[in-house]
Amino acid sequence: MSTTKELTCVVCPNGCTIAVELGADGKILVDAEGKPAIKGSVCKRGDEWAKQEVENPMRTIASSVPVSGGDSLMASVRTNRPIPLGKVMAVMAEVRGRTVTAPVAIGDVIIANPAGTDTDIIATRNVAKAS
Amino acid sequence: MSEKKGIQTVQRDVVVIGGGPAGLAAAIAVKEAGVDDVLLVERDRVLGGILNQCIHDGFGLHRFKEALSGPEYAARYIQSFREKKIDVMENAIVLSLTGDRVVEVSTRGKLQYIQAKAVILAMGCRERTRGAISIPGSRPSGVYTAGAAQNLMNLENIMVGKRVAILGSGDIGLIMARRMTLEGAKVESVFELLPYSSGLPRNIQQCLNDYDIPLFLSTTVTDIVGKGRLEGVKVAQVGEDRAPIASTERFVPCDTLLLSVGLIPENELTREAGVEMDPITGGAVVDDTFMTSVPGIFSCGNVLHVHDLVDWVSMESEQAGQHAAAYVKAGAKPAAAGAAKVSIKPGDGIRYTLPQSVSGGQDFILSMRVTAPWRDRTVVVRNGEKSIRKKMVRLHPAEMIRVKVGKEVASGGNAMEVSVE
Ligand SMILES: Cc1cc2nc3c(=O)[nH]c(=O)nc-3n(C[C@H](O)[C@H](O)[C@H](O)COP(=O)(O)OP(=O)(O)OC[C@H]3O[C@@H](n4cnc5c(N)ncnc54)[C@H](O)[C@@H]3O)c2cc1C
Ligand code: SF4
Numbered sequence: 001m002s003t004t005k006e007l008t009c010v011v012c013p014n015g016c017t018i019a020v021e022l023g024a025d026g027k028i029l030v031d032a033e034g035k036p037a038i039k040g041s042v043c044k045r046g047d048e049w050a051k052q053e054v055e056n057p058m059r060t061i062a063s064s065v066p067v068s069g070g071d072s073l074m075a076s077v078r079t080n081r082p083i084p085l086g087k088v089m090a091v092m093a094e095v096r097g098r099t100v101t102a103p104v105a106i107g108d109v110i111i112a113n114p115a116g117t118d119t120d121i122i123a124t125r126n127v128a129k130a131s
Numbered sequence: 132m133s134e135k136k137g138i139q140t141v142q143r144d145v146v147v148i149g150g151g152p153a154g155l156a157a158a159i160a161v162k163e164a165g166v167d168d169v170l171l172v173e174r175d176r177v178l179g180g181i182l183n184q185c186i187h188d189g190f191g192l193h194r195f196k197e198a199l200s201g202p203e204y205a206a207r208y209i210q211s212f213r214e215k216k217i218d219v220m221e222n223a224i225v226l227s228l229t230g231d232r233v234v235e236v237s238t239r240g241k242l243q244y245i246q247a248k249a250v251i252l253a254m255g256c257r258e259r260t261r262g263a264i265s266i267p268g269s270r271p272s273g274v275y276t277a278g279a280a281q282n283l284m285n286l287e288n289i290m291v292g293k294r295v296a297i298l299g300s301g302d303i304g305l306i307m308a309r310r311m312t313l314e315g316a317k318v319e320s321v322f323e324l325l326p327y328s329s330g331l332p333r334n335i336q337q338c339l340n341d342y343d344i345p346l347f348l349s350t351t352v353t354d355i356v357g358k359g360r361l362e363g364v365k366v367a368q369v370g371e372d373r374a375p376i377a378s379t380e381r382f383v384p385c386d387t388l389l390l391s392v393g394l395i396p397e398n399e400l401t402r403e404a405g406v407e408m409d410p411i412t413g414g415a416v417v418d419d420t421f422m423t424s425v426p427g428i429f430s431c432g433n434v435l436h437v438h439d440l441v442d443w444v445s446m447e448s449e450q451a452g453q454h455a456a457a458y459v460k461a462g463a464k465p466a467a468a469g470a471a472k473v474s475i476k477p478g479d480g481i482r483y484t485l486p487q488s489v490s491g492g493q494d495f496i497l498s499m500r501v502t503a504p505w506r507d508r509t510v511v512v513r514n515g516e517k518s519i520r521k522k523m524v525r526l527h528p529a530e531m532i533r534v535k536v537g538k539e540v541a542s543g544g545n546a547m548e549v550s551v552e
Contacts, residue, residue, distance in 0.1 A: 007336075008332045008333060008335065008336040008340075009333070010333040010336050010337045012189075012192050012198075012333075013189060013192070013331055013333060013439070013440060013530075014333075015331050015332035015333035015334075015336070016524075016525075017332070017525070042524075057341075059337060059341065060188055060198070061313060062186045062187045062188060062200055062310075063186070063310075063313060063314075064186055064284065064285045064286075064288070066288050072177075072286070073286065073287060073288055074285060074286055074287070074288055076186035076200060076201075076202050076285060077186075078186070078187075078188055078200050085341060088313070088341075089313075092313045092314075096314065096315070106202075106203055106206055124186065124199075124200040124202050124203045125183075125186075125202040125203075125206070126206060
């Protein structure tokens with residue numbers, strides 16, 4: 001017995017609807033040649049994403065942290081690699097309440113491995129010291 | 132230098148109004164095309180426009196093949212802009228523009244007039260407010276446009292509320308639903324008047340479904356309740372005529388209502404200069420060189436038509452910059468002067484096309500939006516016997532479609548028509 005599940009690929013703004021055939025074990029069915037039952041993706045990244053989505057959905061997130069002594073009040077930050085969807089709130093708990101001191105440069109690691117994930121929270125905005 | 136009301140008038144080859152992604156890309160392209168005398172005027176303290184507050188990722192996938200946040204995308208263009216040593220006035224607002232391209236700029240109360248050979252309009256857009264959609268009820272605090280809330284949270288460190296309802300399923304509203312959830316607020320629901328979402332499917336998934344935030348289609352806010360602070364909103368389903376059905380009305384308690392009900396190109400200056408406008412896009416009518424009906428005035432980015440992807444804004448604006456430079460170099464004459472223009476008409480299923488006419492002398496990108504969502508249709512661009520057909524798996528009003536049209540199809544005849552079949 002198999003079930004079809006429709007997923008919306010979130011990798012790029014195309015947002016393809018990807019249909020996967022799942023077996024009773026909740027895994028994507030594979031045909032005799034080893035090809036997984038994935039339909040609807042426009043590019044290969046979508047297939048990879050669909051496999052991951054079925055096993056363990058991964059997401060990227062963004063936030064802002066207050067900056068002291070900067071020419072802007074806030075520096076925006078984001079994950080530099082996707083994190084498990086289930087860990088989003090735990091990661092955010094570490095991001096919230098974090099403040100940084102100017103200067104901040106794009107790419108600076110603000111928090112390494114939040115909530116034990118394999119990602120870093122990096123700055124996405126340059127903030128110079130207040131003059 | 133000449134005089135106007137006792138204030139000096141400066142001469143410039145090109146003046147760019149607005150320093151968001153459109154203005155930056157246009158100014159860089161003008162300089163790269165060999166016209167050095169270009170000035171960019173930005174009313175904000177910093178360059179980058181709306182991108183500074185769009186901290187989520189998903190920008191630059193086409194342009195840089197990377198998923199960048201808005202500020203990072205802007206930083207790349209700002210760096211290139213600075214390296215090219217392009218003249219810029221920050222904290223400077225353009226107050227008026229005439230049809231013969233005199234630009235009135237105010238910097239901290241000081242006025243200046245600039246006579247430009249070419250002007251590039253890149254003022255972006257602003258959000259539709261409660262007034263624009265006229266919701267009845269009281270006027271408590273706690274009602275924001277989604278973009279204003281985004282600005283307060285991401286740039287000013289002000290959390291706008293704890294229990295949130297959102298009217299409109301535009302992308303900004305969806306992005307804010309997730310943003311507020313991540314910051315610890317409870318987002319009750321998103322309500323959309325139309326029978327389909329006006330945001331991207333990926334944002335429905337990753338901003339609503341991921342956090343179990345329900346989206347109610349064909350539903351609208353009928354009343355705003357609260358004195359002082361918002362206490363809640365009344366919502367009701369709407370019929371096919373989009374009128375609320377009284378029997379379905381219910382109360383949703385919340386302290387914050389975000390409006391994500393559309394963007395309006397900011398075209399006061401454009402109208403003042405006497406430029407012909409397109410009532411559907413809310414922007415100027417342009418040809419394939421991005422020139423408006425007023426010679427020497429060009430338009431690009433969100434002030435021309437609202438874009439969903441900044442990558443297309445940059446590409447379109449680069450072209451506008453190149454054409455403006457060519458116009459100046461040709462002695463302030465359109466490159467294809469005298470050529471008869473072929474008009475482009477939106478046919479069945481097409482809400483608008485851009486440009487609205489072409490010279491027929493060059494290949495160009497035809498941008499358009501459809502009127503409703505469809506699957507497995509073909510977009511057909513026709514010019515008499517000649518046509519281009521593009522198969523589309525999915526068409527959605529929220530997604531701009533771009534089709535490359537070769538000059539062999541664009542030339543001859545006097546009208547092209549675009550339709551969905
Ligand atoms: C909230 C939001 C979320 C978005 N999310 C995405 C996304 O996920 N991915 C994506 O690719 N795109 C996204 N977009 C779209 C993209 O950001 C915009 O299309 C793009 O920023 C438009 O660029 P612009 O330069 O035309 O306008 P803007 O960025 O608005 O810049 C216009 C500039 O002109 C200045 N200006 C206006 N009037 C004057 C005047 N009279 N004098 C001087 N200066 C003036 C303004 O201050 C501003 O800096 C989003 C847009 C918004 C609003
Ligand atoms: S399948 Fe490819 S094209 Fe489609 S949304 Fe995913 S990444 Fe984008």
